[in-house]
Structure formats: structure tokens, C-alpha cells
Amino acid sequence: MCDTYDVRPRPVTSASGQELEPSSRDPEPPTQDVEPADRGRTSSVSVSPTDDGLWCRRFHPAPDAAHRLVCFPHAGGSASYYLPVSAALSPRADVVALQYPGRQDRRAEPLLDDIGTLADRVHEALRGWDDRPLTFFGHSMGALVAFEVARRFELEGGGPTRLFVSGRRAPSRHRDDNVHLRDDDGIIAEVKSMSGTDDRLLGDEELLRMILPALRGDYRAVETYRCPPNSTVACPVSALVGDSDPKTTVEEAGDWERHTTGAFDLTVLPGGHFYLNDRAADVLKLLGDHIASQSAPQSA
Template sequence: MSVSPADDGLWCRRFHPAPEAAHRLVCFPHAGGSASYYHPVSAALSPRVDVVAVQYPGRQDRRNEPLIDDVGTLADQVHHALRGWDDRPLTFFGHSMGALVGFEVARRFEREGRGPVRLFASGRRAPSRHRDDNVHRRTDDGIIAEVRAMSGTDDRLLGDDELIRMILPALRGDYRAVETYRCEPGATVDCPVTALVGDSDPKTTVDEARDWQQHTTAEFDLHVLPGGHFYLNSRAAEVLKLLGEHFAARPAQRL
């Protein structure tokens, strides 16, 4: 697997490298999630789009590395790892926690004058909308109950004590990162933003998703799909269609 000059192969995963693609999609996982969550997206879009999925520390093959429980610090390191991957237009897609990380990484790229062409913010309320959930302060059983309620993790995994012990530190650290995140007042990106949300998501209401409009100086659109927090598990076809339309509307360009 090829890597960028700034990445040692830990952060950026390309499951289906598409070196001739005119566009690159960077995918940011949810809390407790990993790069492999986006393997089906990579398979569906390759070779038209080169898909890079970000792997955070503290999970899967990086489980022995220190966790990063601060969104700003995580965004700093992801931004550094993605340098060298911007030789073609970047599109960002982040789900839940990944939407916040994608937003902050986009801001860092824009400070250098090389921001993404669009940010897809999925299953996450706008950066300025805060709730006092404090899931990261719960007992282990409380965190497991929260994940089960979100239907984002296979119940077979949640029933395996050994696997649970492996993923709990990452879950708690990610929840801490999200729940302690505070957006800078007036923070925006200059790229267009597309917000996506499930119509029965207990973590993000339609109004909270619509408030992403306040965080872009460019165009904004909102897509409400049937489902809960992980609506995209059952609505993958609609999300892939939306991504496909985005890439089809953009001219082929290599930087």
C-alpha cells in the first residue's frame, strides 16, 4: 500500500488504490470506529474515486498506541498525515465524531489554502450545538448500553468479553473527545457542506443537523434519510448515489 510523504502507513488506508482517479475521498470514522468501516465505500467508488480511510490510534492494528481524546489534537495529527494526499481535489466524509474531525481538518487545510471541495457531515449535530451527554463518564456497562442503543456495533462483538475489553478504551476516549469538544465561536469552512441525518437519530435532530449551515461560507444542503444514528448502514445505496453525483458534477482535475 502506497503512503504519502507525511504518513507512515498508520493513518491512511487505501483498500482499493485508484492512482488514476481524478478525485479523492477522505473518510473519517465514528466514535469507536475504524478505517475498515469504509471498506464498502472504497469498493463501490473505485476506480473512479481514490478512497482514503483514516485510522485513529487505539483500535485494531493501532490498539497499543496511546489514544487521542481531544478532537483538536486528533485533527492536527490527521492533517499532518494527509499532507501529500492533496495532489487531487479532496472531498471529506465523516460520520458522527468523524464529522467533527473532518470539519477541523478542513479548517487546517484551508489555512494553508488547500481545503477540500466539499465536506459531508453525517449523523452529527452542528459544531456549535452542544449536549451534556457525558457518556465517557459512565461505567463500562453504561458505555456498552449506549453503543447497543446506537446500533453501530455488531451484537456478537458486544457479547464477547475479550473483544469488549479491547474496544472499550477507544470508545471511552472517543466519547471524551467528542463530549469535551467546543467549537470556536464563528468557526466556518469555505467549502460547501452537505449534512446527512437519520430522521429518528436520537443523537442529532434535523434542526441540529441543519445548523451546519452556520459553519460554511459556501453553499449548504441537507439530506434526511430514514433511520437512526447509523442510518447509513441500511441506506448505503442512497449515500453512495449522493457521493457519485457529487463526483460526477466535478470536472476531472489533477493538482
């Protein structure tokens, strides 16, 4: 996976080290979360990612793929976080990464600080993308948004073949979190506690002015979210969690089973809230195996 938080405009690099140019429609380069390991990567070959409108981004379009994976970013995150997922799974799957308002090239747009409203907008944006089977993957806040979008699709008779929820406790499990009410220093302390971003970047006032509004709005959306009683989806749910995640215990992740009438499984991997940065291969294998099972011919 790419870095955790959006902090400044910079070129996006592919898994092979190629530098990806921003789309010509973007008024400025899309930002990418900065990771020390990515610095210094250059290439004489430039590739423009396919930008499908405002919400849906495809870095490696796979128009002939039989399956589509839709990726939902975490709080403060962006579509570019899923660039390595797109690189790894294309062309087996057509990977679509969502871009929420208020970050990167959508930084000038108003934030949507309510999960229900955000899910409504994403659901609307994804209409027309369900011309082939869908799988949803969401990490942290993205898990809640993916769950609510899946519910909306199912009310219309559609929905994903499977919902992967990562690093997020079940919708019915609440904590009295109020990070969104903290001052800027309090939000920065929360980010540091999850080891998601280089401390040197968090000490840069200009960068913080760019990231803090999105972080505060996203935390408000998550912390004020309350799912309707007995909310479920019919599709199978796969929950993933790090064994030392301070935001989600294994038990809290296991309670996702209460929110599906389909099959359920739980995968516990070593690591904290952003376990998937270090365990990307495990996550990609789970996704790849599911996509392969959906694409394989069904026996009579």
C-alpha cells in the same frame, strides 16, 4: 457500509466476497467490525490492501482518478468501515480511509482523546495527499474531525471541494452528554441504544476489553469538544442525518449551515444514528454525483 464497532481480529471481505489479507507490515490482522451477514464468506483469491503508513488506508488504490475522497470514522470506528465505499467508488475516486490510533493494528498506540489534537495529526498525515481535489466525508465523531481538518487546510490556502457531515449535530450545538464518564456497563448501554453491534459480541468480555478503551476515549473527545466561536469553512457543506437519530435531530443537523460561507444542503434519510448501514446506496449516490461533477470538464 461495514459494521459499526471494532471488536476482534478477522479477515476483511470485499463487496464481492473476496477475502482481503492484511498488509505484511501489520503485526496482526486488522480487525473488522463483525456483522452476521459477513460470516462464512470465503474466497480462494486473496488481495492485500494498500496500507499507506499509519493513518491513510487505501483498499482499492486508484492512482489515475482525478478526485480523492477522504473518509473519517465514527467513535469506536476504523478505516475498514469504509471498505464498501472504496469498492463502490473506485476507480472513479481514490478513496482514503483514515485509521485513528488505539484500534485494529494501531491498538497498542495511545488514544488521542481530543478533537483538536486528532485533527492536527490527521492534517499533518494528509499533507501530500492533496495533489488532486479532495472531498471529505465524516460520520458522527468523524464529521467533527473532518470539519476541523478542513479548517486547517483552508488556513493554508487549500481545503476540500466539499465537506460531507453525517450523523452529527453542528459544532455549535451542544448537549450535556457524559458517556465517557460512565462505567463500562454504561458505555455498553449507550452502544446498544444505537443498534450498532450484535448484542452477543457486546457480551464477550475479551472483545469488550479490546473495544472499550477506544470507545471511551472517542466519547471523551466528542463530549469535551468546543469549536471556536463563529468557526466556519469556505467549502460547501452537505449534511446527512437519519430521521430517527437519537444523537442528532434534523434541526441540529441543519445548523451546519451556520458553519460554512459556501453552499449548504441537508439530506434526511430513514433510519437512526447508523442510517447509512441501510441506506448505503443513497449515500454512495450523493458521493458519486459530487465526484462526477468535480471530474466533468468545466464549460467556458
